[in-house]
Amino acid sequence: MDMKATKNSTVVLIATLPKSGTWYARIFFWCYDQLLQHTEDYLQGNFKLDLVNALANRNIPETSTHQSTFGVDRLFTCHSVCPGFSENHEVNYPLWKALNYCAAAYNGGETLIRHHGEWDALNPKMNINSRIVYLYRNPLDHLVSYYRHVHHHVDEKQRSKLLPDGTQVLIKDFHDFVFGYDKLSAFIKHYYSYKQMQIRYPQQVMLVSYEELMFNPYHVFYKILSFIGSPPNTSAKLQQFNEALALAEKDSLMAVEAVLNRSFVGDQIGNEKHLRGGEVGKWQRYFSIADIEKIEAILNSFDISLKEFTLWPNDYCWLSDMNGERKYIHQVDFFKQQMLILNAKMILAQSSLKNQEAEMSEIQTQLLNQQLSLSWRITFPLREINLWFKNIILRLTLKKNENNHVKHAD
Secondary structure (H helix, E strand, C coil), X not given: CCHHHHHHCCEEXXXXXXXXXXXXXXXXXXXXXXXXXXXXXXXXXXXXXXXXXHHHCCCCCCEEEECCCCCXXXXXXXXXXXXXXXXXXXXXXXXXXXXXXXXXXXXXXXXXXXXXXXXXXXXCCCCCCCEEEEEECCHHHHHHHHHHHHHCECCHHHHEXXXXXXXXEECCCHHHHHHCCCHHHHHHHHHHHHHHHHHXXXXXXXXXXXXXXXXXXXXXXXXXXXXXXXXXXXXXXXXXXXXXXXXXXXXXXXXXXXXXXXXCCCCECCCCCCXXXXXXXXXXXXXXXXXXXXXXXXHHCCCCCHHHXXXXXXXXXXXXXXXXXXXXXXXXXXXXXXHHHHHHXXXXXXXXXXXXXXXXXXXXXXXXXXXXXXXXXXXXXXXXXXXXXXXXXXXXXXXXXXXXXXXXXX
């Protein structure tokens, strides 16, 4: 992107941790934008949003332009690590870079943003007009919710993990999901990038917890709109703001999914839904104290603590200071596992490359055979024509010889 254009672009990213309010935010902003576009008709009672039809036809995109409504050149709502973080290396960057995660699930938005040429425009260091809002969730509830989502996913690969030898097997259970592969490291990779960038660029990067969004959506969305420079500061806008909130609230969206009889994305088995309870504190039914200690130790490797999050109940007496040696063992085991995962991915990539090479070789052989076949199909008629001419010439020659013989006899 042109540097001048980057500095002048008003680009907004509503980045979300998976299962942390992505669709809530996306639908709210779409509804609010639609209402603002049709302000006159809406205020006269002549405009009504058809959210069911919009979702049924997948008309609510991850990216949109809102110059006339929000004063924003482009708005992205997607999963992505924080733009600019990789370019702003800090002390833990080498460790952060070594963390494994499913790029498609946690960072698919980067590809989308780069496709639109806006990655640099969202870098706070390069563009003072960029605004980034990060919706995150406490890691324990995030892991519980994401496990349930993956467990019912239509794509078997989503329900699988890589073994050290590069083979894929189905994830056995919740504990295997959290500690047996890359989901905890994925949370750290995501959250840490935004936490550090918010410290550096507090005027351009804002962190909002999913728990706060659930407890007080009015306050959260009003705060976000104000942060991006478009507060609902007129009576008409406030009315439309409240209408958008009502359309995007959990009960409303769950009713829409019931009508659709599928998840918003259509990625769940049967009629499993994307939205569930959104309960805060559900993790208590899944994690043991030993699990919590292990997670806390791993988070501490990146100066993150469970005490930063709304876990409910807000009583951290159970999160006692652990023995330093135990913490070290948990951290070493975690990074050993990261190396094993990376090695497994390399083995899989090499295997995939070999398969691709074999496929290419087979395709080349098929093409060669086709070329030979086509060559035969072209040359065979020519040979037939040539033979036909030769026969004609031979007959003419024989006829001529016969005539000469007759003349000679006469």
